[in-house]
Amino acid sequence: MTEAVHTHHEHRTHGSHTPHIEGHFESSEIVRDIVIGLSDGLTVPFALAAGLSGAVASSRIVVLAGLAEIAAGSIAMGLGGYLAARGDAEHYVSEKQREEREIIDRTHDEEQEIYEIFEQYSVPRANAAPVLEALKQNPTAWVDFMMRFELGLEEPASNRAHRSALTIAASYIAGGLIPLLPYMLVQSNFMALKLSVIITLLALAIFGALKGRLVGTGGLRSALQTVLIGGAAATVAYLLASLLNNHSHSL
């Protein structure tokens, strides 16, 4: 689900490079991936199943469509997350190599860029000069400084791509199976729909509350938001499917 979860948590820890906080930062990326997978997994298969249950008689088809959706969604999100993370890592490396070349080949330009960075904050050249002096003593630090302050890039955790893909996909599957359970266990579609609505809204509320605590938006508000998204998606899918179904039957 887009970048729903630039967690506040993550933002907080962006600023620091100490080993302790790096650990913190990595674990928050896993949390973020779980949140990404769960929020879509709990929402879309739920809404699809609800929509279909109003239009088809057999709960077998609802389960089939739900499982096909979970397979498609988890692969699309997992592979998408994998490629995104790998792309970020490659991008970081290539930009870093470019900066490493530039501080040697185009030293003067890079010096100007440092002055320009500080000028954005009304720091005169004379005041920025000593910082430039210090950075020139230490090319590694200079490159790191440019990566962060010129380009705004963070070094991605190694191995992030695989872990990210698996975490997102597994969370999507886990989330998606919850709304489908009643359709697997209960014969009547209508009864299964009612049960699915109850357990999924409950799961969305618990998930939203936990997410809200983690990212600092507050449990209750976040719970209401996740329930709202899931509920709205399911309601619209239900109404749309019912409408289309009636329409096509009346033809």
Place this chain on the structure above:
Amino acid sequence: MTEAVHTHHEHRTHGSHTPHIEGHFESSEIVRDIVIGLSDGLTVPFALAAGLSGAVASSRIVVLAGLAEIAAGSIAMGLGGYLAARGDAEHYVSEKQREEREIIDRTHDEEQEIYEIFEQYSVPRANAAPVLEALKQNPTAWVDFMMRFELGLEEPASNRAHRSALTIAASYIAGGLIPLLPYMLVQSNFMALKLSVIITLLALAIFGALKGRLVGTGGLRSALQTVLIGGAAATVAYLLASLLNNHSHSL
């Protein structure tokens, strides 16, 4: 789909605060939202329809499930994007207010934080002191400096939340309708599946190539990646649905 599209473009422009580049940055956010919506919209409804077409006889049910998925997915992604963007904006404002208080109430601590930022790049306190002097002359610039260099936060564009939600949802719908078209127009499920595979893989390739040009990963490689994701998701959904269908029929 997660953060698949931290475009390189975007990263590039992060560093600058000039009006011209801000405009650039905003348009790249719209592109990013379109990419987010299209990549999921082209993939998941396509895979779901392919999966179901192998398991149910009626193309009516495939279309119904596909449209219900598009409704559910576009709302989940659109609302999710809306809340994420609004959350980012609120987070930025609250952190900025905190920094504004802190440079007054805890001036000494904030000064120390500036020294610490520079120490990460081996810049000694003596060299960082003139920058601090300059920032203290200009509290607004000081706060902006802390927002970016301590917390790593960018000011989100105003009105971003609404636009982001609508762009993502509309792109998801547009992408999702492409694979469903054949099922709406062709009677035979098998024929519709073949047509859907052809036009969707073509659309994924074109979309991937354009995306690759935009973000700088190269058109061909990006095209192969989007086709791979869509193809893998559709294949697994198809196999899973066929398997489950045969299994449940044999019971």
